[in-house]
Amino acid sequence: MIYLDILSGELKPGQKLVVADLKAKYNVGASPIREALVQLSWSNYVNLEPQKGCWVAAVTVEELTDLYQSLRFVAAALLKQAIEHGDENWELQVLTSFHKLSRIKNVQETFDWSEWEERQHQFHVSLLEGATSKQMLNFFTDLINQIKRYRYFALANGSSSEMFNIDEYESIMKLVLSKETQKATEVFEHHLNRSMSHIQGAIEQAA
Structure with missing residues (x-):
């Protein structure tokens, strides 16, 4: 879900990803959202920073x-x-x-x-x-x-x-x-x- 929306451009480079907003958007719990974000960080689709949050990775x-x-x-x-x-x-x-x-x-x-x-x-x-x-x-x-x-x-x-x-x-x-x-x-x-x-x-x- 998040992966496809990043590819399609619905979630844009640099956009902050808030778990509460993503829960409402995709109608799923917080745990699957957090797991998806971690997996996407492994392939550099998102950037995770402890205590700061998560963003769609920039394109440079x-x-x-x-x-x-x-x-x-x-x-x-x-x-x-x-x-x-x-x-x-x-x-x-x-x-x-x-x-x-x-x-x-x-x-x-x-x-x-x-x-x-x-x-x-x-x-x-x-x-x-x-x-x-x-x-x-x-x-x-x-x-x-x-x-x-x-x-x-x-x-x-x-x-x-x-x-x-x-x-x-x-x-x-x-x-x-x-x-x-x-x-x-x-x-x-x-x-x-x-x-x-x-x-x-x-x-x-x-x-």
Whole structure:
């Protein structure tokens, strides 16, 4: 509940979260609210300060840059592992996730941004799930979950359909499945850089 309202922008960056208000809003007890806030603090969706309170975490260009720098580093290593060690089930997952993403029509008036966001999120996950390093995969999952909040912020603050480029996703998919490791990592890094630039523009526009 709180998680979805942060993603949607109903609860805005910097907004104070008061347990009593959240109880009334969601019609649940204080204990589930406090537990949810603690869990959200682990993924940096909210900031908890003892004796002071709780706020929706801010969005900043500095944090965005740090997140994407970390993501580029770990994603490159994981993608190489996935291409080298991924089996047929992994290849099928990559194909399936791309197919689901490609089914979304890029028509501005009817474009389902939230559905596209969830499907591209799963596509990114599927690309790297063939890797062998569970610790790096856990780190990657943590990073993209934090970045997800930034992507939704961008969608709510003026990002256009230019963020949707199915040809780019298709190129990544084909390079990965054809095991062109060097080219695949280069195109994937370019994809991440382009995504970060769009989000940074939204942050700066909203400031």
